[in-house]
Amino acid sequence: MIALKNIRVIDLTQVMAGPYCSMLLADMGADVIKVEPPGKGENTRQMGPPFVNGESGAFLSVNRNKRGMTINLKTEEGKKLFHKLATTADVVVENYRPGVVRRLGIDYETLSGINPRIVYCSISGFGQTGPYSNRGGYDLIAQGMTGIMSVTGERGGNPVKCGLPITDLGAGMFACYGILTALLAREHTGKGQYVDTSLFEAGIAMSVWESTEYWYSGQIPQPTGSGHRISTPYQAFKASDGYFTVGADAPHHWPKFCEIIRLPNLPYDERFIDGTVRLKNLSELILLVEEQTKNQTRSYWMEKFEDAGIPAGPIQTYAESLCDEHTLSRKMVTNLEHPIAGSIKALGIPVKLSETPGEIKSPAPLLGEHTEEILQEIGFENEEIKRMRQNGIA
Structure with a gap:
């Protein structure tokens, strides 16, 4: 058994934070359906380099274990189709700018009216409320505004961005934590709920030592290079x-x-x-x-x-780290076969469960790869599916 086997997730996300969150759920067995617009799909499919036989490495890295479906959410029929899909789902994850899902008619209030058990998670740059909520959010901006860049780099040097997209990844992990918490609460209440998190809050939440230094010493934290804030060597x-x-x-x-x-x-x-x-x-x-x-x-x-x-x-460099004997022994590198990119490598699952372990079973889906399969699952007949495909609805 896989832990989240009976959980269905609709993934409306793109780029990093949202796809990373839904991939973590997929790795633990959730049926994650990645919904993209027909035509070019989500933006990450065009992001590169690197490309592998025309497939974006960035897209491949955070969309494994998902099924791919296309829906034109800007049409009334596409919206109704999405609503029908939502009646079969446990979770919806989106990372549009605040207000977009409401305009599309696929917001939490609408979907919870259709499916009261739905857990709906929004990941944004600054959250759904507050004076910055309508601003666009990027990892770089969040790192700067939360203080991370002010403490990164050598002592006395210029502000430096963390080498990893730390607020993107952090927001994805916090979103996953919020979703799982809400699913557990649903076991007691029978109702879903709204989960709201952001890149900005991820950056603040991970500033544990830095906030402590400021509050308890009155000193503004400074860069420490590779050193620790309160210990040496x-x-x-x-x-x-x-x-x-x-x-x-x-x-x-x-x-x-x-x-x-x-x-x-x-x-x-x-x-x-x-x-x-x-x-x-x-x-x-x-x-x-x-x-x-x-x-x-x-x-x-x-x-x-x-x-x-x-x-x-x-x-170590990444060339050394990804080939390290311990990395390999912990199964943190795996191989997948993609129908276009061919044989590709992927990072492994960092959490090992003794009784219900996760599994990496499929690469990122082709655009709309499973559309017909999913439409059949939710009750559409072949002729209706063919018509929707021809009309650009799905």
């Missing part, structure tokens, strides 16, 4: 063949760390005697440490620190 250091990270901030790790890097007297130096003063003199500490670490390879230091029980790891 907990950062990257240079080796002869690249960089590695080490977390030797615990009291029992600090003296061992100093012995390994051949600076056994450092723990008794007044500039570095405890964590508080080490943070104040961090620049000096880094210079002293790297004078030692740059003379040996990453693997040399990894072996030394591992033997001493000090957490450490090499800074």
Whole structure:
């Protein structure tokens, strides 16, 4: 059995946050029906490079395990078709700008009137309420406005965007969490509900250390490079063949760390005697440490620190990370066969369930690939399906 086997999700989303949310549900067995407009489909199908035999890598990366269907929601017949589909669904996920779904007649109020058990999730840049709710939302904008860019980068440097689309992915995960919570509540109440989250709130919610520093110290958080906000040494250091990270901030790790890097007297130096003063003199500490670490390879230091029980790891490129033996042993890389792109790789499922594990069983759908199949499931006859297809309704 797969955990969400009997849950049907209608996916009206595009680009990153919404598709990522619905993919997480699909990986755990939900029947996710990706609804796109006829013709070109959602915007991500045209995003690239990279393209694989004309198929967008960006689209393939967040739409696996879904079935694809086309509906022209700008027509009255298309709207009625969507309403009929919604009567069979448990969840609807959308990430239009606020107000669009209401104009289309596919908003929560409309659908809950048709199907009171529906859980309806909206993901937007800034949420459905508040002074910024009507603004367009992009990961870059959310990272800037929530403070993330102000604390990313080297000390004293310019603001830098996080290398990952962190508010997009975060909003997708929070949306998934909200949907599953609402589905669990429905087991007790019998009713669905509205779930509202945003890129902006994801950025704020993940700023745990930074908000703490500001509220409890009065200091405005600044960039720390690879370092930690309140602990040191907990950062990257240079080796002869690249960089590695080490977390030797615990009291029992600090003296061992100093012995390994051949600076056994450092723990008794007044500039570095405890964590508080080490943070104040961090620049000096880094210079002293790297004078030692740059003379040996990453693997040399990894072996030394591992033997001493000090957490450490090499800074790897994605070429190294995706081929790492641990990555592969945890099944975080998988292979799929796509009818056009051919053999493609995909990231694995990061949560392992012992009794109802997820499964990656199909690549992202072709545009409208399962339209006829789904229409038949909800009661349409072949002649009616043929007419709707010819008229651009589905």
